[in-house]
Amino acid sequence: MGLIKKDKEMTSMQGKVALITGGSSGIGQASAVAFAKEGVKTVITGRSTAGLEETASKVKAAGGETTVFQVDIADTSVIEKLADDSAAAYGRLDYVINSAGTQGEVNVVADQRLESFEEVFATNVRGTFLVMKYTIPHLLKQGGGAIVNLSSGGGLVGVPGASVYCASKHAVMGLTKVAAIDYAKQGIRVNAVNPGGVDTPMLRKFFESIQDEDERKAARASFDASHPIGRAGRADEVADAVVFLCSPRASNIVGIALSVDGGYVAN
Template sequence: MSMTFSGQVALVTGGAAGIGRATALAFAAEGLRVVVSDVDATGGEGTVELIRSAGGEATFIRCDVTRDAEVKALMDGVVAAYGRLDYAFNNAGIEIEKGKLAEGSEAEFDAIMGVNVKGVWLCMKHEIPLLLAQGGGAIVNTASVAGLGAAPKMSIYAASKHAVIGLTKSAAIEYAKKKVRVNAVCPAVIDTDMFRRAYEADPKKAEFAAAMHPVGRVGKVEEIAAAVLYLCSDGASFTTGHSLAVDGGATAI
């Protein structure tokens, strides 16, 4: 299926590594000009270099998505660099919780909700006017399989991803007739640097993580990137308000 993206512009937040980097590279490989954003400037610039070395066009803009002024400046930077915005992948997120609900702290709650929920809300708030100015476009938000059910010892994280799905569905309905589609991608456990750091000291935990998925392995960042590109493509032109699980069958159990 042709993605028909050539010459358009995509924004990827959380683009310094992992799923964000893979998606930025995938967008660029389809001919899009890509704005990469993250609080990690070194990683973000690294993603841009990878795109440019492959013959693509990309720009890095540092942004803390929890701050309205910085998100507004990011959108201004997108317009200054490329004159338009067609697609946005709101992927910036954190995952720092490792205990039962009653063991959580207010600081953890504020940090997780700040990036995962407020960050997505602020990005959509400032992206949607740019998409409307273009006559439409598509947004994909990173939720999680934790947003589709329970996540023991990660209750705040799960709540944040349920909230992302709520924001996604609400925005999708509000702007459906304006040709702005809004969907979410819901990964299960994905082989990222974060995953490797968490499990490298305990191979048995890594084996358990793989066994959580009926396909018998964890996911690849490229598989999430492919889902994001599909949701942005013309092939998904009748799809909005959807939360796409990319989970190796985990939510089918």
């Protein structure tokens, strides 16, 4: 009995606090619910008031406790305050999930707009970097913690027509690996989760940016078929991987790209 009790104590996440960016929909929302089931309190950020309210409702239904902040992490002026407010919400900060992201547009390289490039990098790269920069001191106060950055299969391989998105997600992988090395000895584990196609509003919007209907349908069918499992992933499947990487069960996992992609990258 003593051994069983000790094992439960070692794997418990009860009472920990997680900051989740991009928590108003998709993987961020699913991660908030998954953390709630583990007894983790969450601070959720996003741009959509309605989406944040929906996430908060789902978290509470799962027995969790949450605080929401309406924030656009592309806005550099708010991120330091967000980090401070997130740590203050429950008196600590243990996990940081960088789930906020934008998909950009589908176009060959020469036809990509500079405005789209700047928008994608402001959120996916600069936002992720600044959230890490300003939350890491709070994690260090707790003696460590975990950061999970949402990269993508497009952060490991190229996806036709998605040069800007892929470049941003490759950059997220670079940030993840170096942060992992920088802070491993100080008790902060930094990893990335790399989903393939996941049926989220962002993925649907990505394909909706293709103007020609026939091209759009063909692109989506081809993308779905590129996953050996035979289907797009679900947000909750990715969320389970996010929670695992934060848990004590992942104590020796540092600096990895965990593909949750139905075999997409292996194909």
